[in-house]
Amino acid sequence: MTLNSNTEATAVKFDNVTVRMGGNTILDGVSARIPAGSSTAIVGPNGAGKTTMLLSLLGQVPFEGSIEIENTPEGKKPCIGYVPQRLSFDRGMPVTVLEFMVMGWQRMPLWFGIRKSHREKALAHLRSVKIEGVAERKLGALSGGEMQRVLLALALGQEPDLLVLDEPAAGVDFQGEYIFCELLEDLRRKNGFTQLMVSHDLATVTHHATHVICLNRKVAAEGKPREVLTHDTLAAIFGLHMGLVDSRVLPKCDGSCKAHCCNGEHKYD
Amino acid sequence: MTDPASANEAAHGLLPFIYDIIAKALPFDCMQMTFMQQALLGLILLAPMAAAMGVQVVNFRMAFFTDAISHSTFTGVALGLIFAIDPHWSMPAFGVLVGLGIIASQRRSTLSSDTIIGVFFSAVVAFGLAVVSRDRGMARDLQSFLYGDILTISEFDIKAMMVLFLVLAAFQAYGYNRLLYIGLHPILAETHRVRVAVYQYLYATLLALVVVFSVWAVGVLLVTAMLIVPAAAARNFSRSAGGMLWWALLVSVTSAVIGLVLSAQEWARTATGATVILVAFVWFVFSAVVASIRGERVR
Numbered sequence: 001m002t003l004n005s006n007t008e009a010t011a012v013k014f015d016n017v018t019v020r021m022g023g024n025t026i027l028d029g030v031s032a033r034i035p036a037g038s039s040t041a042i043v044g045p046n047g048a049g050k051t052t053m054l055l056s057l058l059g060q061v062p063f064e065g066s067i068e069i070e071n072t073p074e075g076k077k078p079c080i081g082y083v084p085q086r087l088s089f090d091r092g093m094p095v096t097v098l099e100f101m102v103m104g105w106q107r108m109p110l111w112f113g114i115r116k117s118h119r120e121k122a123l124a125h126l127r128s129v130k131i132e133g134v135a136e137r138k139l140g141a142l143s144g145g146e147m148q149r150v151l152l153a154l155a156l157g158q159e160p161d162l163l164v165l166d167e168p169a170a171g172v173d174f175q176g177e178y179i180f181c182e183l184l185e186d187l188r189r190k191n192g193f194t195q196l197m198v199s200h201d202l203a204t205v206t207h208h209a210t211h212v213i214c215l216n217r218k219v220a221a222e223g224k225p226r227e228v229l230t231h232d233t234l235a236a237i238f239g240l241h242m243g244l245v246d247s248r249v250l251p252k253c254d255g256s257c258k259a260h261c262c263n264g265e266h267k268y269d
Numbered sequence: 270m271t272d273p274a275s276a277n278e279a280a281h282g283l284l285p286f287i288y289d290i291i292a293k294a295l296p297f298d299c300m301q302m303t304f305m306q307q308a309l310l311g312l313i314l315l316a317p318m319a320a321a322m323g324v325q326v327v328n329f330r331m332a333f334f335t336d337a338i339s340h341s342t343f344t345g346v347a348l349g350l351i352f353a354i355d356p357h358w359s360m361p362a363f364g365v366l367v368g369l370g371i372i373a374s375q376r377r378s379t380l381s382s383d384t385i386i387g388v389f390f391s392a393v394v395a396f397g398l399a400v401v402s403r404d405r406g407m408a409r410d411l412q413s414f415l416y417g418d419i420l421t422i423s424e425f426d427i428k429a430m431m432v433l434f435l436v437l438a439a440f441q442a443y444g445y446n447r448l449l450y451i452g453l454h455p456i457l458a459e460t461h462r463v464r465v466a467v468y469q470y471l472y473a474t475l476l477a478l479v480v481v482f483s484v485w486a487v488g489v490l491l492v493t494a495m496l497i498v499p500a501a502a503a504r505n506f507s508r509s510a511g512g513m514l515w516w517a518l519l520v521s522v523t524s525a526v527i528g529l530v531l532s533a534q535e536w537a538r539t540a541t542g543a544t545v546i547l548v549a550f551v552w553f554v555f556s557a558v559v560a561s562i563r564g565e566r567v568r
Contacts, residue, residue, distance in 0.1 A: 060456055082460040089453050093328050095510040100453070103510075104461030110511035138508070139453075158461065177515040225511060258540075 041209035081160030091140030299533035320521035323500035347400035368477035417488030487542030505556035
Protein backbone atom coordinates (compact mmCIF):
# COMPACT_ATOMS: atom_id res chain seq x y z
CA MET A 1 0.00 0.00 0.00
CA THR A 2 1.43 3.38 -0.88
CA LEU A 3 -0.48 6.48 -0.02
CA ASN A 4 1.22 9.23 -1.92
CA SER A 5 0.13 12.80 -1.96
CA ASN A 6 1.62 14.67 -4.89
CA THR A 7 0.02 17.97 -4.06
CA GLU A 8 2.94 19.07 -1.83
CA ALA A 9 6.46 19.98 -3.02
CA THR A 10 9.00 17.21 -2.58
CA ALA A 11 12.28 17.77 -0.73
CA VAL A 12 13.77 14.31 -1.31
CA LYS A 13 12.72 11.49 -3.60
CA PHE A 14 13.99 7.91 -3.20
CA ASP A 15 13.54 6.02 -6.45
CA ASN A 16 13.97 2.24 -6.38
CA VAL A 17 16.87 2.44 -3.92
CA THR A 18 18.56 -0.89 -3.15
CA VAL A 19 21.42 -1.34 -0.68
CA ARG A 20 23.36 -4.59 -0.45
CA MET A 21 26.00 -5.29 2.19
CA GLY A 22 27.97 -8.49 2.68
CA GLY A 23 25.59 -10.47 0.47
CA ASN A 24 22.47 -9.23 2.33
CA THR A 25 19.88 -6.92 0.88
CA ILE A 26 19.30 -4.20 3.45
CA LEU A 27 17.01 -2.02 1.33
CA ASP A 28 15.08 -3.58 -1.52
CA GLY A 29 13.78 -1.21 -4.18
CA VAL A 30 12.72 1.55 -1.78
CA SER A 31 10.70 4.32 -3.39
CA ALA A 32 9.46 7.12 -1.14
CA ARG A 33 9.21 10.89 -0.95
CA ILE A 34 9.80 13.43 1.78
CA PRO A 35 7.48 16.41 1.40
CA ALA A 36 9.18 19.82 1.69
CA GLY A 37 8.68 21.37 5.12
CA SER A 38 7.32 18.13 6.56
CA SER A 39 8.22 16.25 9.68
CA THR A 40 8.72 12.82 8.13
CA ALA A 41 9.27 9.75 10.27
CA ILE A 42 10.63 6.40 9.14
CA VAL A 43 9.20 3.60 11.29
CA GLY A 44 9.90 -0.09 11.24
CA PRO A 45 11.28 -2.96 13.31
CA ASN A 46 14.95 -3.55 14.10
CA GLY A 47 16.89 -4.46 10.97
CA ALA A 48 14.28 -2.86 8.70
CA GLY A 49 16.93 -0.64 7.07
CA LYS A 50 15.85 2.67 8.65
CA THR A 51 19.34 3.90 9.47
CA THR A 52 20.66 2.57 6.15
CA MET A 53 18.01 4.67 4.36
CA LEU A 54 19.34 7.77 6.17
CA LEU A 55 22.95 6.84 5.44
CA SER A 56 22.20 6.36 1.76
CA LEU A 57 20.67 9.86 1.73
CA LEU A 58 23.86 11.18 3.37
CA GLY A 59 25.97 9.38 0.74
CA GLN A 60 27.57 7.11 3.34
CA VAL A 61 26.58 3.75 1.81
CA PRO A 62 26.70 2.70 -1.85
CA PHE A 63 23.27 2.13 -3.36
CA GLU A 64 21.49 1.30 -6.62
CA GLY A 65 18.63 3.46 -7.82
CA SER A 66 18.50 7.22 -7.30
CA ILE A 67 17.99 9.73 -4.52
CA GLU A 68 17.00 13.18 -5.73
CA ILE A 69 17.43 16.05 -3.32
CA GLU A 70 15.54 19.08 -4.59
CA ASN A 71 17.16 22.50 -4.57
CA THR A 72 15.88 25.14 -2.17
CA PRO A 73 13.30 27.70 -3.43
CA GLU A 74 16.31 30.04 -3.90
CA GLY A 75 17.80 27.46 -6.31
CA LYS A 76 20.65 26.46 -3.98
CA LYS A 77 21.81 22.97 -3.10
CA PRO A 78 20.17 22.25 0.25
CA CYS A 79 22.28 22.08 3.37
CA ILE A 80 21.80 18.83 5.30
CA GLY A 81 22.07 18.78 9.09
CA TYR A 82 22.55 15.42 10.78
CA VAL A 83 21.83 14.31 14.33
CA PRO A 84 23.35 10.85 14.93
CA GLN A 85 21.90 8.32 17.32
CA ARG A 86 24.88 8.66 19.64
CA LEU A 87 28.52 9.70 19.74
CA SER A 88 30.67 6.71 20.56
CA PHE A 89 33.82 8.39 21.79
CA ASP A 90 36.23 8.18 24.68
CA ARG A 91 34.28 10.02 27.40
CA GLY A 92 37.47 11.00 29.19
CA MET A 93 38.58 13.08 26.22
CA PRO A 94 39.02 16.72 27.26
CA VAL A 95 36.72 18.37 24.71
CA THR A 96 34.32 21.04 25.91
CA VAL A 97 30.84 21.43 24.48
CA LEU A 98 31.81 24.82 23.01
CA GLU A 99 34.85 23.31 21.28
CA PHE A 100 32.65 20.55 19.87
CA MET A 101 30.16 23.12 18.61
CA VAL A 102 32.75 25.21 16.74
CA MET A 103 35.14 22.55 15.43
CA GLY A 104 33.18 22.23 12.18
CA TRP A 105 33.13 26.01 11.54
CA GLN A 106 36.38 27.38 12.90
CA ARG A 107 39.48 27.22 10.71
CA MET A 108 41.79 28.60 13.42
CA PRO A 109 43.06 25.64 15.48
CA LEU A 110 41.41 25.25 18.85
CA TRP A 111 44.79 25.59 20.59
CA PHE A 112 44.58 29.31 19.80
CA GLY A 113 41.16 29.47 21.48
CA ILE A 114 37.67 30.05 20.12
CA ARG A 115 36.87 33.13 18.05
CA LYS A 116 34.38 35.47 19.70
CA SER A 117 31.99 35.32 16.75
CA HIS A 118 32.00 31.52 16.78
CA ARG A 119 31.55 31.43 20.54
CA GLU A 120 28.50 33.70 20.29
CA LYS A 121 27.04 31.68 17.43
CA ALA A 122 27.52 28.43 19.36
CA LEU A 123 25.98 29.90 22.51
CA ALA A 124 22.98 31.15 20.51
CA HIS A 125 22.36 27.68 19.13
CA LEU A 126 22.76 26.08 22.56
CA ARG A 127 20.30 28.67 23.86
CA SER A 128 17.83 27.77 21.11
CA VAL A 129 17.74 24.20 22.43
CA LYS A 130 17.62 25.51 26.02
CA ILE A 131 20.96 24.10 27.13
CA GLU A 132 23.43 27.03 27.17
CA GLY A 133 24.47 26.12 30.74
CA VAL A 134 26.58 23.18 29.53
CA ALA A 135 28.81 25.23 27.19
CA GLU A 136 31.97 24.96 29.30
CA ARG A 137 31.38 21.37 30.43
CA LYS A 138 33.30 18.41 29.06
CA LEU A 139 31.43 16.57 26.32
CA GLY A 140 31.91 13.25 28.12
CA ALA A 141 30.20 14.59 31.25
CA LEU A 142 26.84 15.19 29.52
CA SER A 143 23.79 13.03 30.16
CA GLY A 144 22.06 11.28 27.24
CA GLY A 145 19.37 13.96 27.03
CA GLU A 146 21.88 16.82 27.17
CA MET A 147 24.01 15.19 24.51
CA GLN A 148 21.03 14.87 22.17
CA ARG A 149 20.28 18.58 22.55
CA VAL A 150 23.92 19.49 21.94
CA LEU A 151 23.88 17.35 18.78
CA LEU A 152 20.68 19.10 17.71
CA ALA A 153 22.25 22.51 18.38
CA LEU A 154 25.28 21.47 16.33
CA ALA A 155 23.05 20.45 13.41
CA LEU A 156 21.07 23.70 13.69
CA GLY A 157 24.36 25.59 13.50
CA GLN A 158 24.58 24.53 9.86
CA GLU A 159 21.23 26.28 9.25
CA PRO A 160 19.96 23.16 7.52
CA ASP A 161 17.29 23.00 4.85
CA LEU A 162 16.95 19.30 5.60
CA LEU A 163 17.48 17.97 9.12
CA VAL A 164 18.13 14.23 9.36
CA LEU A 165 17.82 12.59 12.78
CA ASP A 166 18.66 8.97 13.55
CA GLU A 167 16.58 7.93 16.56
CA PRO A 168 17.45 11.14 18.36
CA ALA A 169 15.68 10.15 21.55
CA ALA A 170 17.21 6.66 21.88
CA GLY A 171 18.37 6.13 25.44
CA VAL A 172 16.41 9.11 26.74
CA ASP A 173 13.50 8.63 29.15
CA PHE A 174 9.90 9.31 28.13
CA GLN A 175 9.85 12.83 29.59
CA GLY A 176 13.17 13.68 27.93
CA GLU A 177 11.94 12.35 24.60
CA TYR A 178 8.74 14.33 24.82
CA ILE A 179 10.59 17.57 25.61
CA PHE A 180 13.08 16.90 22.80
CA CYS A 181 10.31 16.31 20.26
CA GLU A 182 8.38 19.41 21.36
CA LEU A 183 11.55 21.46 21.01
CA LEU A 184 12.21 19.98 17.58
CA GLU A 185 8.71 20.80 16.40
CA ASP A 186 9.00 24.42 17.60
CA LEU A 187 12.33 24.80 15.80
CA ARG A 188 10.98 23.26 12.61
CA ARG A 189 8.03 25.64 12.57
CA LYS A 190 10.28 28.60 13.34
CA ASN A 191 13.17 27.76 10.95
CA GLY A 192 11.12 26.07 8.23
CA PHE A 193 13.41 23.11 7.59
CA THR A 194 12.31 19.70 6.35
CA GLN A 195 12.79 17.03 8.96
CA LEU A 196 13.48 13.33 8.41
CA MET A 197 13.63 11.22 11.53
CA VAL A 198 14.03 7.53 12.27
CA SER A 199 11.95 6.47 15.22
CA HIS A 200 11.03 3.30 17.04
CA ASP A 201 8.45 5.00 19.13
CA LEU A 202 4.98 5.02 17.56
CA ALA A 203 3.67 7.46 20.20
CA THR A 204 6.33 10.00 19.15
CA VAL A 205 5.53 9.46 15.49
CA THR A 206 1.79 9.83 15.84
CA HIS A 207 2.29 12.89 17.96
CA HIS A 208 4.86 14.80 15.92
CA ALA A 209 5.14 13.45 12.37
CA THR A 210 3.22 14.93 9.44
CA HIS A 211 4.36 12.20 7.05
CA VAL A 212 5.28 8.58 7.77
CA ILE A 213 7.26 5.98 5.84
CA CYS A 214 6.66 2.42 7.10
CA LEU A 215 9.75 0.40 6.23
CA ASN A 216 10.74 -3.22 6.45
CA ARG A 217 13.43 -3.45 3.79
CA LYS A 218 10.69 -2.31 1.39
CA VAL A 219 8.23 0.54 1.85
CA ALA A 220 5.03 -1.00 3.24
CA ALA A 221 3.12 2.26 3.34
CA GLU A 222 3.67 5.99 3.12
CA GLY A 223 1.52 8.99 3.87
CA LYS A 224 -0.09 10.92 6.73
CA PRO A 225 0.11 9.19 10.12
CA ARG A 226 -3.63 8.73 10.53
CA GLU A 227 -3.87 7.17 7.08
CA VAL A 228 -0.81 4.96 7.35
CA LEU A 229 -0.49 3.87 10.96
CA THR A 230 -3.26 1.32 10.87
CA HIS A 231 -3.28 -2.05 12.59
CA ASP A 232 -3.00 -3.76 9.20
CA THR A 233 0.09 -1.81 8.09
CA LEU A 234 1.83 -2.12 11.42
CA ALA A 235 1.06 -5.83 11.62
CA ALA A 236 2.57 -6.19 8.14
CA ILE A 237 5.87 -4.52 9.10
CA PHE A 238 6.18 -5.43 12.78
CA GLY A 239 4.68 -8.94 12.40
CA LEU A 240 4.19 -10.81 15.67
CA HIS A 241 5.64 -7.93 17.66
CA MET A 242 2.53 -5.91 16.85
CA GLY A 243 0.95 -7.51 19.91
CA LEU A 244 3.31 -5.42 22.01
CA VAL A 245 2.14 -2.12 20.54
CA ASP A 246 -0.25 -0.23 22.77
CA SER A 247 -3.31 0.43 20.63
CA ARG A 248 -3.94 3.70 22.50
CA VAL A 249 -0.94 5.29 20.79
CA LEU A 250 -2.32 4.61 17.33
CA PRO A 251 -4.14 7.51 15.71
CA LYS A 252 -7.90 7.30 15.28
CA CYS A 253 -9.69 8.86 12.42
CA ASP A 254 -11.20 11.42 14.78
CA GLY A 255 -8.19 13.68 14.13
CA SER A 256 -6.63 13.55 17.60
CA CYS A 257 -3.51 11.91 18.96
CA LYS A 258 -4.02 9.24 21.61
CA ALA A 259 -0.45 9.25 22.92
CA HIS A 260 -0.10 9.29 26.72
CA CYS A 261 1.45 12.74 26.71
CA CYS A 262 -1.46 14.28 24.78
CA ASN A 263 -4.45 12.86 26.59
CA GLY A 264 -6.24 13.17 23.24
CA GLU A 265 -5.71 16.91 23.10
CA HIS A 266 -3.22 17.14 20.23
CA LYS A 267 -5.07 17.70 16.97
CA TYR A 268 -3.65 16.74 13.59
CA ASP A 269 -3.10 19.38 10.93
CA MET B 270 63.40 29.82 -7.10
CA THR B 271 66.23 28.76 -4.78
CA ASP B 272 68.51 26.17 -6.34
CA PRO B 273 69.31 23.04 -4.27
CA ALA B 274 72.99 23.95 -3.86
CA SER B 275 72.27 27.34 -2.28
CA ALA B 276 69.51 25.81 -0.10
CA ASN B 277 72.05 23.26 1.09
CA GLU B 278 74.55 26.03 1.89
CA ALA B 279 71.87 27.93 3.81
CA ALA B 280 71.10 24.82 5.84
CA HIS B 281 74.80 24.30 6.48
CA GLY B 282 75.02 27.88 7.74
CA LEU B 283 71.90 27.54 9.85
CA LEU B 284 72.80 24.33 11.67
CA PRO B 285 76.12 25.55 13.20
CA PHE B 286 74.28 28.70 14.28
CA ILE B 287 71.64 26.56 16.08
CA TYR B 288 74.34 24.35 17.64
CA ASP B 289 76.04 27.50 18.93
CA ILE B 290 72.78 28.65 20.55
CA ILE B 291 72.31 25.20 22.14
CA ALA B 292 75.86 25.27 23.55
CA LYS B 293 75.25 28.69 25.10
CA ALA B 294 71.72 27.96 26.36
CA LEU B 295 72.73 24.68 28.02
CA PRO B 296 76.20 25.30 29.49
CA PHE B 297 76.77 21.68 30.56
CA ASP B 298 80.03 20.00 29.57
CA CYS B 299 78.20 17.31 27.67
CA MET B 300 76.32 19.86 25.56
CA GLN B 301 79.53 21.36 24.15
CA MET B 302 80.03 18.32 21.91
CA THR B 303 78.65 18.50 18.38
CA PHE B 304 76.99 15.06 18.43
CA MET B 305 75.10 16.06 21.61
CA GLN B 306 74.01 19.34 20.02
CA GLN B 307 72.84 17.40 16.97
CA ALA B 308 71.01 14.92 19.17
CA LEU B 309 69.29 17.73 21.08
CA LEU B 310 68.24 19.48 17.88
CA GLY B 311 66.91 16.17 16.57
CA LEU B 312 64.92 15.62 19.75
CA ILE B 313 63.63 19.21 19.83
CA LEU B 314 62.34 18.71 16.29
CA LEU B 315 60.96 15.25 16.94
CA ALA B 316 59.37 15.76 20.37
CA PRO B 317 56.76 18.39 19.30
CA MET B 318 55.87 16.33 16.24
CA ALA B 319 55.36 13.20 18.35
CA ALA B 320 53.39 15.24 20.92
CA ALA B 321 51.05 16.76 18.35
CA MET B 322 50.38 13.49 16.57
CA GLY B 323 50.17 11.74 19.95
CA VAL B 324 47.17 13.87 20.95
CA GLN B 325 45.17 12.25 18.16
CA VAL B 326 46.73 8.83 18.75
CA VAL B 327 45.56 8.91 22.40
CA ASN B 328 42.15 10.43 21.78
CA PHE B 329 41.34 8.02 18.99
CA ARG B 330 43.06 4.94 20.42
CA MET B 331 45.55 4.48 17.59
CA ALA B 332 48.45 3.14 19.67
CA PHE B 333 48.25 -0.22 17.92
CA PHE B 334 48.48 1.56 14.55
CA THR B 335 51.75 3.23 15.59
CA ASP B 336 53.05 -0.14 16.81
CA ALA B 337 52.39 -1.68 13.40
CA ILE B 338 54.21 1.17 11.63
CA SER B 339 57.19 1.05 13.98
CA HIS B 340 57.55 -2.70 13.50
CA SER B 341 57.43 -2.21 9.74
CA THR B 342 60.64 -0.18 9.82
CA PHE B 343 62.92 -3.19 10.06
CA THR B 344 61.18 -4.69 7.06
CA GLY B 345 61.75 -1.35 5.32
CA VAL B 346 65.48 -1.67 5.91
CA ALA B 347 65.45 -5.29 4.77
CA LEU B 348 63.68 -4.32 1.55
CA GLY B 349 66.18 -1.51 1.07
CA LEU B 350 69.04 -3.99 1.30
CA ILE B 351 67.36 -6.45 -1.06
CA PHE B 352 66.67 -3.80 -3.71
CA ALA B 353 69.86 -1.79 -3.04
CA ILE B 354 67.97 1.31 -1.80
CA ASP B 355 69.34 3.55 0.97
CA PRO B 356 67.45 2.61 4.20
CA HIS B 357 66.91 6.36 4.79
CA TRP B 358 64.47 6.17 1.88
CA SER B 359 63.21 2.58 2.09
CA MET B 360 62.25 2.83 5.79
CA PRO B 361 59.93 5.86 5.56
CA ALA B 362 58.60 4.73 2.17
CA PHE B 363 57.64 1.31 3.51
CA GLY B 364 56.25 2.81 6.75
CA VAL B 365 54.01 5.15 4.75
CA LEU B 366 52.93 2.29 2.49
CA VAL B 367 51.92 0.17 5.49
CA GLY B 368 50.05 3.14 7.07
CA LEU B 369 48.13 3.87 3.88
CA GLY B 370 47.41 0.16 3.41
CA ILE B 371 45.90 -0.07 6.90
CA ILE B 372 43.70 3.01 6.38
CA ALA B 373 42.55 1.83 2.94
CA SER B 374 41.67 -1.61 4.35
CA GLN B 375 39.86 -0.09 7.34
CA ARG B 376 37.74 2.06 5.02
CA ARG B 377 36.77 -0.87 2.80
CA SER B 378 36.60 -3.87 5.11
CA THR B 379 33.91 -4.91 7.56
CA LEU B 380 36.61 -6.32 9.86
CA SER B 381 37.37 -4.38 13.04
CA SER B 382 40.27 -1.91 13.01
CA ASP B 383 42.24 -3.97 15.52
CA THR B 384 41.96 -7.07 13.37
CA ILE B 385 43.13 -5.26 10.24
CA ILE B 386 46.07 -3.66 12.04
CA GLY B 387 46.89 -7.04 13.62
CA VAL B 388 47.02 -8.66 10.18
CA PHE B 389 49.35 -5.96 8.79
CA PHE B 390 51.44 -6.02 11.99
CA SER B 391 51.99 -9.79 11.79
CA ALA B 392 52.76 -9.67 8.07
CA VAL B 393 55.45 -6.97 8.34
CA VAL B 394 57.06 -8.56 11.40
CA ALA B 395 57.04 -12.00 9.75
CA PHE B 396 58.59 -10.57 6.57
CA GLY B 397 61.30 -8.78 8.57
CA LEU B 398 62.12 -11.94 10.52
CA ALA B 399 62.20 -14.02 7.34
CA VAL B 400 64.77 -11.67 5.79
CA VAL B 401 66.85 -11.56 8.99
CA SER B 402 66.85 -15.35 9.24
CA ARG B 403 68.24 -15.59 5.69
CA ASP B 404 70.95 -12.97 6.24
CA ARG B 405 72.52 -13.37 9.68
CA GLY B 406 74.57 -10.21 9.16
CA MET B 407 71.43 -8.12 9.42
CA ALA B 408 70.67 -9.38 12.91
CA ARG B 409 73.47 -7.09 14.17
CA ASP B 410 71.49 -4.06 13.00
CA LEU B 411 68.48 -5.25 14.94
CA GLN B 412 69.75 -3.80 18.21
CA SER B 413 69.81 -0.23 16.90
CA PHE B 414 66.18 -0.67 15.80
CA LEU B 415 65.14 -2.07 19.16
CA TYR B 416 66.76 0.67 21.25
CA GLY B 417 67.33 3.53 18.78
CA ASP B 418 70.33 5.86 18.81
CA ILE B 419 69.68 9.56 18.68
CA LEU B 420 73.39 10.26 19.33
CA THR B 421 74.34 9.00 15.86
CA ILE B 422 71.78 11.13 14.04
CA SER B 423 73.18 12.67 10.86
CA GLU B 424 72.78 16.15 9.42
CA PHE B 425 70.73 14.64 6.60
CA ASP B 426 68.30 13.24 9.19
CA ILE B 427 68.06 16.64 10.87
CA LYS B 428 67.34 18.38 7.58
CA ALA B 429 64.70 15.77 6.74
CA MET B 430 63.14 16.33 10.17
CA MET B 431 63.10 20.10 9.63
CA VAL B 432 61.14 19.64 6.41
CA LEU B 433 58.75 17.19 8.10
CA PHE B 434 58.37 19.59 11.04
CA LEU B 435 57.23 22.42 8.75
CA VAL B 436 54.82 20.18 6.82
CA LEU B 437 53.38 18.70 10.00
CA ALA B 438 53.01 22.11 11.68
CA ALA B 439 51.06 23.36 8.65
CA PHE B 440 48.90 20.22 8.63
CA GLN B 441 48.11 20.46 12.35
CA ALA B 442 47.36 24.19 12.13
CA TYR B 443 44.97 23.59 9.25
CA GLY B 444 43.50 20.28 10.31
CA TYR B 445 43.58 20.02 14.13
CA ASN B 446 39.88 20.84 14.55
CA ARG B 447 38.84 18.66 11.66
CA LEU B 448 40.86 15.68 12.87
CA LEU B 449 39.16 16.00 16.25
CA TYR B 450 35.79 16.14 14.55
CA ILE B 451 36.54 13.06 12.41
CA GLY B 452 37.62 11.20 15.53
CA LEU B 453 34.37 12.04 17.29
CA HIS B 454 32.03 11.13 14.44
CA PRO B 455 33.21 10.85 10.82
CA ILE B 456 29.72 11.06 9.29
CA LEU B 457 28.92 14.16 11.30
CA ALA B 458 32.22 15.67 10.16
CA GLU B 459 31.36 14.85 6.55
CA THR B 460 28.00 16.64 6.82
CA HIS B 461 30.09 19.66 7.87
CA ARG B 462 31.94 19.29 4.53
CA VAL B 463 35.10 17.87 6.10
CA ARG B 464 36.89 15.65 3.56
CA VAL B 465 37.26 12.69 5.88
CA ALA B 466 39.16 10.34 3.54
CA VAL B 467 41.71 13.00 2.57
CA TYR B 468 42.43 13.81 6.23
CA GLN B 469 42.66 10.13 7.19
CA TYR B 470 45.22 9.36 4.47
CA LEU B 471 47.25 12.51 5.15
CA TYR B 472 47.24 11.84 8.88
CA ALA B 473 48.35 8.22 8.36
CA THR B 474 51.19 9.36 6.05
CA LEU B 475 52.50 11.96 8.47
CA LEU B 476 52.08 9.68 11.47
CA ALA B 477 54.03 6.95 9.68
CA LEU B 478 56.88 9.41 8.98
CA VAL B 479 56.93 10.64 12.60
CA VAL B 480 56.99 7.03 13.81
CA VAL B 481 59.90 6.15 11.49
CA PHE B 482 61.95 9.14 12.72
CA SER B 483 61.03 8.25 16.31
CA VAL B 484 62.35 4.73 15.74
CA TRP B 485 65.75 6.25 14.94
CA ALA B 486 65.59 8.22 18.17
CA VAL B 487 64.14 5.85 20.77
CA GLY B 488 63.85 2.49 19.03
CA VAL B 489 60.94 0.22 18.16
CA LEU B 490 60.33 -0.76 21.77
CA LEU B 491 59.71 2.81 22.95
CA VAL B 492 58.32 4.55 19.90
CA THR B 493 54.69 4.22 21.01
CA ALA B 494 55.62 5.65 24.40
CA MET B 495 57.18 8.68 22.68
CA LEU B 496 53.78 9.41 21.13
CA ILE B 497 51.39 8.46 23.90
CA VAL B 498 53.05 9.26 27.24
CA PRO B 499 53.17 13.08 26.72
CA ALA B 500 49.64 13.05 25.28
CA ALA B 501 48.34 10.90 28.14
CA ALA B 502 49.86 13.29 30.70
CA ALA B 503 48.38 16.22 28.75
CA ARG B 504 44.95 14.61 28.95
CA ASN B 505 45.18 14.56 32.70
CA PHE B 506 46.37 18.17 32.92
CA SER B 507 44.07 19.72 30.33
CA ARG B 508 40.43 20.66 30.58
CA SER B 509 39.99 21.34 26.85
CA ALA B 510 40.98 19.91 23.47
CA GLY B 511 42.90 23.09 22.64
CA GLY B 512 44.83 23.06 25.91
CA MET B 513 45.75 19.40 25.47
CA LEU B 514 48.16 20.21 22.64
CA TRP B 515 50.07 22.81 24.68
CA TRP B 516 50.41 20.43 27.63
CA ALA B 517 51.59 17.62 25.34
CA LEU B 518 54.22 19.95 23.82
CA LEU B 519 55.42 21.05 27.25
CA VAL B 520 55.73 17.47 28.55
CA SER B 521 57.32 16.18 25.37
CA VAL B 522 59.95 18.90 24.84
CA THR B 523 60.99 19.14 28.52
CA SER B 524 61.24 15.34 28.71
CA ALA B 525 63.44 15.31 25.59
CA VAL B 526 65.85 18.00 26.88
CA ILE B 527 66.03 16.70 30.46
CA GLY B 528 66.26 13.09 29.29
CA LEU B 529 69.18 13.83 26.92
CA VAL B 530 71.13 15.82 29.52
CA LEU B 531 70.52 13.21 32.24
CA SER B 532 71.53 10.30 30.01
CA ALA B 533 74.88 11.98 29.29
CA GLN B 534 75.78 12.47 32.97
CA GLU B 535 78.70 10.42 34.24
CA TRP B 536 76.60 8.88 37.03
CA ALA B 537 73.78 7.93 34.68
CA ARG B 538 75.21 6.82 31.30
CA THR B 539 71.82 5.45 30.25
CA ALA B 540 70.28 5.03 26.79
CA THR B 541 68.97 8.44 25.69
CA GLY B 542 65.64 7.23 24.31
CA ALA B 543 64.82 5.27 27.44
CA THR B 544 65.77 8.21 29.69
CA VAL B 545 63.54 10.59 27.70
CA ILE B 546 60.60 8.22 28.12
CA LEU B 547 61.30 7.82 31.85
CA VAL B 548 61.21 11.60 32.35
CA ALA B 549 57.92 11.71 30.41
CA PHE B 550 56.60 8.97 32.70
CA VAL B 551 57.45 11.10 35.76
CA TRP B 552 55.38 13.86 34.13
CA PHE B 553 52.55 11.35 33.66
CA VAL B 554 52.63 10.31 37.33
CA PHE B 555 52.53 13.98 38.35
CA SER B 556 49.58 14.58 35.97
CA ALA B 557 47.74 11.61 37.45
CA VAL B 558 48.18 13.10 40.94
CA VAL B 559 46.88 16.47 39.68
CA ALA B 560 43.88 14.76 38.06
CA SER B 561 43.05 12.83 41.21
CA ILE B 562 43.33 16.00 43.34
CA ARG B 563 40.89 17.65 40.93
CA GLY B 564 38.58 14.70 41.56
CA GLU B 565 38.86 13.25 38.08
CA ARG B 566 39.33 9.56 37.43
CA VAL B 567 42.92 8.82 36.42
CA ARG B 568 42.96 7.69 32.82
